Amino acid sequence: MKTTSWGRAGAVVAVALACWLVPLLWSLQRQRGGRAPAAPTPGDVPMALRGTQVRPLILYVEAWPTRAALDLREIQGLTTESESSLAPAKVADNLFSALGRLGITPEIHRLDRLPPQVDLAAHRLVVVVYPVRHGRPAAEVAAFFDQRIERLVARQNGVVDLVVRDVAVAETSEVASGAQHTVAEWSRYYKINYGAGPQLNPRLSLHRERQLLSELAAGIRREVEP
Secondary structure (H helix, E strand, C coil), rough: CCHHHHHHHHHHHHHHHHHHHHHHHHHHHHHHHHCCCCCCCCCHHHCCCCCCCCCCCCEEECCCCCCCCCCCCHHHCCCCCCCCCCCHHHHHHHHHHHHHCCCCCEEEEHHHHHHCCCCCHHEEEEEEEEEEEEEEEEEHHHHHHHHHHHHHHHHHCCCCCCEEEEEEEEECHHHHHHHHHHHHHHHHHCEEEEECCECCCCCCCCCHHHHHHHHHHHHHHHHHHC
């Protein structure tokens, strides 16, 4: 009986010591190693795109650029002349692949079918691939600025952490430049970061098209890397 009582007493003492020593050692360890840094807030991040969590968003317009002269057979769908690498959907796919080769997996959507739950602020970098229609960006691009970006600006009280890049598909580089100037004006109005991307037209070789998209992908990687 005495042996059992002493054993029980020793066990109680050991438990009590453990309950006292473990918190003490943990406290000393925290003091020695320093307090863990707090999670950064958006205001703590000096660059718009710092952090490995950024996933670029590619949006494309499913339409063809208009030409200086009307091609009736083309708009009637009787010719496959527009079935080329310059189709905005194909350009977006090629950019998606170029980013993939750099270890970046973007999210991609047709612009007029962009799901309502997609949060532009979470992506922070948006690439819009559009054809130039009658000298201006396709109507879907204007709607994107007037609806999605305007709501984002309103929700964030005018301080938007967003970068927009574009790819303009047109018959000539002069027409593409005019469309990109329009996108630049929209971006200034909403006070967002905009950078004109490559201009694609039928005079470019397939090799040059791929090269321009690869250069854009490399620039995107530099922006999204921490």
